[in-house]
Amino acid sequence: MTQAFPLAPEPDPADREAGRLLFAGPVDFVKGVTTMQALPAPDRPEVCFAGRSNVGKSSLINALTGRRNLARASNTPGRTQEINYFAAGEGRFLVDLPGYGFAEAPKPVVEKWQRLLKSYLAGRQTLRRAFVLIDTRHGIKAVDEEILTLLDRSAVTFQVVLTKADKVKAADREAILDQVRAALQKHPAAYPEIVLTSSEKGDGVEVLRAIIATIA
Numbered sequence: 001m002t003q004a005f006p007l008a009p010e011p012d013p014a015d016r017e018a019g020r021l022l023f024a025g026p027v028d029f030v031k032g033v034t035t036m037q038a039l040p041a042p043d044r045p046e047v048c049f050a051g052r053s054n055v056g057k058s059s060l061i062n063a064l065t066g067r068r069n070l071a072r073a074s075n076t077p078g079r080t081q082e083i084n085y086f087a088a089g090e091g092r093f094l095v096d097l098p099g100y101g102f103a104e105a106p107k108p109v110v111e112k113w114q115r116l117l118k119s120y121l122a123g124r125q126t127l128r129r130a131f132v133l134i135d136t137r138h139g140i141k142a143v144d145e146e147i148l149t150l151l152d153r154s155a156v157t158f159q160v161v162l163t164k165a166d167k168v169k170a171a172d173r174e175a176i177l178d179q180v181r182a183a184l185q186k187h188p189a190a191y192p193e194i195v196l197t198s199s200e201k202g203d204g205v206e207v208l209r210a211i212i213a214t215i216a
Contacts, residue, residue, distance in 0.1 A: 005181040008194065030093070042126040046092065048097050049095065049096055049130075050117075050147055051099060057071070057163075060208075061094065064209060065088075083120060098117060100146070122154040128157075131160075132147060132148065134160055134162050136168045136176055148189075152187050154189075160184065162180070162196045164198060164200075166198040180194065
């Protein structure tokens, strides 16, 4: 019997090379936006990264791009207050979304981010996939369920990327994976593979690069 939501396999040589080439070239910060009107022209496919505050989103983007300070990592939850656009060459936009959930910011500011997030997910025609980052130590929480349900409603395919896998013992990892798989069964927009990553160790980075490079 095939397991639901298996871990994404290692890419074949062609896809691995496509991923390497995409991120070996220039990856530049384009702009940070706080309104839909300020988004860049929708002239290429894009993927976005979503996750609750402090899930390791900036660290993963930096690991993917091989650039230490491209996305500002911070120990202060909720520091990313804009939708940040990065161009990987001329072929892809990488989009860093504001962290959701707990944020050290006034409630009206948080509500504004959430409105922007919903508008973006529902209305961006060139968005090909959302990568939802989940901390391997905690699995899917109620606050994550909110964003997964929003992605279902917006008909945006999302793929779960487990972060900080190196912080969890191999013996404990399977229980977390079981919890994540069970939660994903309820979400029709969920892509049927999970990516397991560690920004610190580099685990899963080549897999994710290949996935991004081969999304049409």
